[in-house]
Amino acid sequence: MFGGGHSFFCIFLLFLSLALFVLKMPLFINRDRIFAHQVHLLEHKLRSKEERILELETQNAILHLRLAECLEKLHLEHEEETEAQNLQLQQRNAQDLTRTALVKLLSEVQVLKQDLSEVFAVYVSFSTELEEQSKQLLEKVERASTFLNGHHGDNVQDLQARVAALERSLEEEKERCGAERQRRKEIHNTLVELRGNIRVHCRVRPVLPFDNIQSLTSGSRPASSEQVVYAISDDTVMVNCQKPGMSVQNRIFEFERVHGPEDSQDVVFEEVKPLLTSLLDGYNVCIMAYGQTGSGKTHTMMGSRLPEENSATQQEAQQGIIPKAAAELFRLISEKPEPSHTVEVSVIEVYNNELFDLLAKDEQGNVVGQRRDVITTSSGTSQVPSLTYEPVCNASEVMQIICTILKLRTRCPTLVHTESSRSHLIVTLTISSKSPNALALTRRLQSAKKDMLHSTMKDRWSPRCHRANPTAHYSLSTSPASSPCLSPLDSPCPSPRHSISQTPFRTRLQLVDLAGSECVGMCGATGGALWEVSCINRSLSALSDVLGALAEQRPHIPYRNSKLTHLLQDSIGGDAKLLVMLCVSPTQRYISESLQSLGLGTRARQVQKEPPRRKNNTLKVK
Structure with a gap:
């Protein structure tokens, strides 16, 4: 016990001495180092805590992501279950509706079966009744036939024979009437050919949208878009003339051919095509479109241009007389020997009574008028010196040239039409x-003989053959400054040194699209446009005066009153074949202009031109 207490006491003393030693140490140890060490330890602990916090946050984020994935899976599973339940519900509803519909259809089928059975019963009753009535009727017919055969058989047979004879007679009369009509038409055409009258055709266009546009002139009432011009037959036009306070008066105009609004471009050209055959027989041919602005002259002569997506057949069907005539001319030439014919094209514009060559080019080669x-x-023939001629080999070249120069033609919008042509195009x-054939040579010799007699009467004949070639003005080399005595090749009178077969024979096809004829108030012209309208109307009036002078057979024909009639002198007054295509608007709004056009056509039909000279197929020239 004692020993243990002693040891404890010793240990106590040792700790006491150690404590005293420690209490005395600050006198010998630096406190700043201790504090720095402690701060370092604390910072180390802080970094450890921050790292731990970051690690815990990362784990927390991962746990949040896993939780979101779990929630999304649960949501998808819930939606799938909901959709499955909805689908099952819809299927159940559809099955219920199907069952309901089937039940309803079954009930309706049963009702229909019942109705059908009732109808069948009615049908059976009706059929039975019909059979009985049929038997009764057959019995009555048999009794009636027996009665007729027994008592009136002869009369019935006579009546039947007379009816058959009348039917045969009616058929024969119809055939005779058709033959007489065809014969009358042929005789009429032959008479027109022999007399050489001007052919006049009329084309009535359909009612167009711009006809409904009302136009008010000073002191006038609104014009009506009611149709008053009708093509009542293939050679007759009827106009309903309505005047205030008076009853409607119908005026009838007859022409060689009348085309209604339903006639296509092909139908119109079929009536023109026979004239082209005369070109290769030695005749000049002129086709002229006359009418007011908007009456369809340019459509008739040139045609309408359809969009490019339309087929080639539709594009060709809308072509006018000019492209179709060019194609037909080259088709006729293709049937002849290849080197026998050549074709040249020229284009003239008559604007403000002045002639412009639309094929003329400047120094840079640009086409200018x-x-x-x-x-x-x-x-006595008309000639345009220095006129430009372009040689062509097919119809496409002709149309290419015409389409190029059409941009130079003078156009101006008016109250009647937005693209009104203000000039005459020839x-x-x-x-x-x-190598002219015998027909052409015959005509040339007869023409030369007549010219010689005519010159002899006027004492203008000379041994040098002073006369100019009637067809020499077509030659590019001929000019006003050249000598009036042409070479033997250009002279109509053949010389012994030169055979006629060496002389080229020339004919012309003139296609004329005249400017529109209307009054100043109708077109709404003002300022400088008034002069244009005045020149157009004066030239058309001069054309009417020429036709009137020819119809009345006056000694003087006023060709030189206008450049237009002077240029077309050979086509109007010579022995050329002239066709005037009257283009007429059908509505009341343009009735004055329509009557004026129809009146000019009537006057043109009265012209008796020089009879065409008959050709002798037996002529032989060596």
Whole structure:
């Protein structure tokens, strides 16, 4: 016990001494180092805590992501279960609806079966009744036939024979009437050919949208878009003339051919095509479109241009007389020997009573319209010196040239039409026959003989053959400054040194699209446009005066009153074949202009031109 207490006491003393030693240590140890050490330890612990916090946050984020994935899976599973339940519900509803519909259909089928059975019963009763009535009727018919055969058989047979004879007679009369009509038409056409009258066709266009546009002129009432011009047959036009306070009066105009609004471009050209055959037989041909602005002249002569997506057949169907005539001309030439014919094209515009060559080119080769003049040669034919001619080999080249120069034609919008042509356009195709046939030679010799007799009467004949060639003005080399005595090749009187077969024979196809004829108030022209309208109306009036002078057979024909009539002198007054295509608007709004056009056509039909000279097929020239 004692020993243990002693040891404890010793240990106590040792700790006491150690404590005293420690209390004395600050006198010898630096406190700053201790504090720095403690701060270092604390910072180390802080970093450890921060790392631990970051690690815990990372784990927390991972746990949040896993929780979101679990929630999304639970949501998807819930939606799938909901969709499955909805689908099952819809299927159940559809099955219920199907069952309901089937039940309803079954009930309706049963009702229909019942109705059908009732109808069948009615049908059976009706059929039975019908059979009985049929038997009764058959019995009555048999009794009636027996009665007729027994008592009136002879009379019935006589009546039947008379009816058959009358039917045969009616058929024979119809055949005779058709034959007489065809014969009358042929005789009429032959008479027109022999007399050489001007052919006049009329085309009535359909009612167009711009016809409904009302136009008010000073002191006038609104014009009506009611149709008053009708093509009642293939050769007759009827106009309903309505005047205030008076009853409607119908005026009838007859022409060689009348085309209604339903006639296509092909139908119109079929009536024109026979004239083209005369070109290669030695005749000049002129086709002229006359009418007011908007009546369809340019559509008739040139055609309408459809969008490019339309087929080639539709584009060709809308072509006018000019492209179709060019195609037909080259088709006729293709049937002849290849080197026998050549074709040249020239285009003239008559604007403000002045002639412009639309094929003339400047120094840079650009096509520009140059002014030209028309003269009368010593033989009495018209000629345009320095006129430009372009050689062509097919119809596409002709149309390419025409489409190029159409941009130069003078146009101006009016109250009647947005693209009104303010000038006369003359397209001329000159055909040169290098080896003229006997028909053309006959006509040439007869023409030369007549000219010689005519010159002898006027004491103008000379041994040098002073007369100019009637067809020499088509030659490019001929000019006003050249000598009036032409070479033997250009002279109409053949010399012994030169055979006629060496002389080229020339004919012309003139296609004329005239400017519109209307009054100043109708077109709404003002300022400088008034002069244009005045020149157009004066030239058309001059054309009417020429036709009137020819119809009345006056000694003087006023061709030189206008450049237009002076240029077309050979086509109007010579032995050329002239066709005037009257284009007429059908509505009341343009009735004055329509009557004026129809009146000019009637006057043109009265012209008796020089009879065409008959050609002798037996002529032989060596």
